[in-house]
Amino acid sequence: MSTTQPTRLDPTMTAPWTEPEPLADVPGGEPNLLHRSAWSDPANPLKVMLKPWYDDDLPGGPYTERVDVFLDDDERNIIGFRVWDLPMDPDDYYVPISADNLPSGTHTLSFTMTNFVGTPALSFPFTVTIDKTPPVLAASSQLIFPAEVLPPNKLTARYLELNNDEVKANLPMYTSPRPWDQITWYWGPSPGTQDRGDIIELDDQNYSDPVVVTIKGDLIQNRGDGWRYVWYEARDRAGNVSLRSEPVELDIDATPIPRTLPPSKVREASGGASSGVLSPFDAVNGVTVVIPPDAVIYDGEGVFVQWADPDAVGAFRTDIPTPAGSRDYKIPNNKIAQHLGKTIPVKYEVFEPGIAEPHNSNNYNLRVEELTGLPIIQCDKVSGGRLSLGSMADGEYASFTLERWTFMAIDQYLTVEVRGVNSGNQEVRVPVLTESPVPEVAQHIPAGRISKTDLQRFKIGGGLEVRVKVSFDARNTWKDFPSLTPTLVA
Structure with a gap:
């Protein structure tokens, strides 16, 4: 440490700079912010670079010169120094500064050069910002997902279908968010998964607003069904990284299910999967249209059964299952005789909430036989x-x-x-x-x-x-x- 007393000199020497250089200034960011990689490696300390102050070689001789680097206009606050024998190598015009001599905050770096005859000269200052404090996550750091996708429930293909093919999670507010902080979240099969999902970068206008993590259906489906874990970390612009958040455990069942709507059946009719024959004497009390159990119909969707073409005499349409909660729909007996001797379509329609056009089932073609045993006048x-x-x-x-x-x-x-x-x-x-x-x-x-x-x-x-x-x-x-x-x- 130099014992030189403060000189109160006027600055005459060119300001120093650093190697590595500071990050480029951005709106809302700290001035001349040094990334932590610039100073955190003990084997590669930060270099305070100096512009050579001699244009010509000095005469030979046992001469030495010294540079003292100090902080914040306080020549006694020396954070690094170096002594050279003349002549100096052009690559030697720097002073290494260890990390423990770089306090957090915005500071000025200046130096005093004392030449070989003992005359000091002061440099202009160079401003840098040191940030050693990583973001601190909330005490309860888990992402906050909608209750309907958390165990014992599953995150399903149907949920994605009804929610713009995505799921959103709220990130608990962490300590002192800053512009250009980055939130990196991970999605994978283990609590410590390194399968990155995406990075969210805060801007200089809304950096203090609540952060919402939006997870797209493609990512969820591409990474498979089963138990999946989601966690995140926060990284500031200087490269300081928070601790990991607590992971959230989700049960995923998001493989898309094809919308299959096979033909209905008429319980009283005989025949195959897509057609049947109805004796009118089996329909004197009406008939029952049955929607098969493998038809993909979700809770909250509307279902209508259509008996015959809508504009046909004797057509009937109902959305009331009998009994309630079943897939059986009653066709009254006064809608049978109009179709004697004809083949009519029977189908059902499934309406998704908020979507005008329904999903139509495949047709079931029903032949109603002629009525026999009619009376003689x-x-x-x-x-x-x-x-x-x-x-x-x-x-x-x-x-x-x-x-x-x-x-x-x-x-x-x-x-x-x-x-x-x-x-x-x-x-x-x-x-x-x-x-x-x-x-x-x-x-x-x-x-x-x-x-x-x-x-x-x-x-x-x-x-x-x-x-x-x-x-x-x-x-x-x-x-x-x-x-x-x-x-x-x-």
Whole structure:
């Protein structure tokens, strides 16, 4: 240590600099900040560099010169010195400074050079910042994840799907965050994993705001399912690193599940996986559409079952499972007869919250068989297979009735017509009912009447045919009921 007293000299020598050089100044950062690698290696101390002060070689002789480096305009606060024999090697114009002589903070480095005749000269100062203090994490340092992804729950593909394909975690505020601090987080199969996820760098405007770690679904899925551990550390601009945070343990089940929606089935129908045949007599109490258990439907999604094309007569749509919580959906019996003899699609739709267009299942094609055992129309004037005109007074009518049939409903329509030939064997048709609504659902219903006068148009002794057609689908199609075929007699 030099015993030279303060000289209070005016600075005349060029300011020193350091090797390694300070980091470039950035907005909000400390001036001339030295990275810790510049001074922390005992085998490679920081060099305070000096500009040579002689232009020419000095004459030979046993001469020495000395440089004292001091801090903060205090010539007594010498942190390093060096004595040279002249002439000096050009590569020797520096003074090594050990780390323990570099206090934290922003300081000025100056030096006094005492030449070979004992005359001192003072340099201009050079400002540097030394930062030896690593960031200090919060006492409870674990990342804060949403409760729904923490054990005993899993972080699932469905969670990612509903959350913009990412999961966010809040980082507990650590001690004295500074602009350009970096948060490095790790994601891997062990608590001390070195599998880096990403680096978050704080800026000079919002460095004190809460830090949110956003973990993308791609990274989660690429690193596999099972138990995974997440931890982080904070590093300041000088390269000081905090202790590791406590790891968070997560159970990952994020492999994407394909959205498979296989065809539904109709429980009362026979057939294969994507088609079936329904006997109407198995549907007198309605039918049940069953969504298969392997259909991918998530909690909170809406499910609608569509019976037949939406614009078809007899279509039905429901989102009410019976019983509640099941995958069974009831189709009422008044939506069966409209499809007799037809093949209809049966499907279901799955609606994700916030998404307008549904996911559509594959179609199940259902063939509904024709209805058999339909009643024969009856006439009050027919006896023993004969309709006798002599039994009818002038102006009297023969009345027709129909017995109740399976699926009878008042939204169905009747057409009744009497056919035969006249005495000249020309065809005669007498309409009795034309597309007339079924009046009621009863054991017997009126089905129109025909006058004696109209009956007299037919050939005596000729056969009559009383034809009946019923429409189950709002008069789009007609089904033939068995005909009544009496013989007209005088």
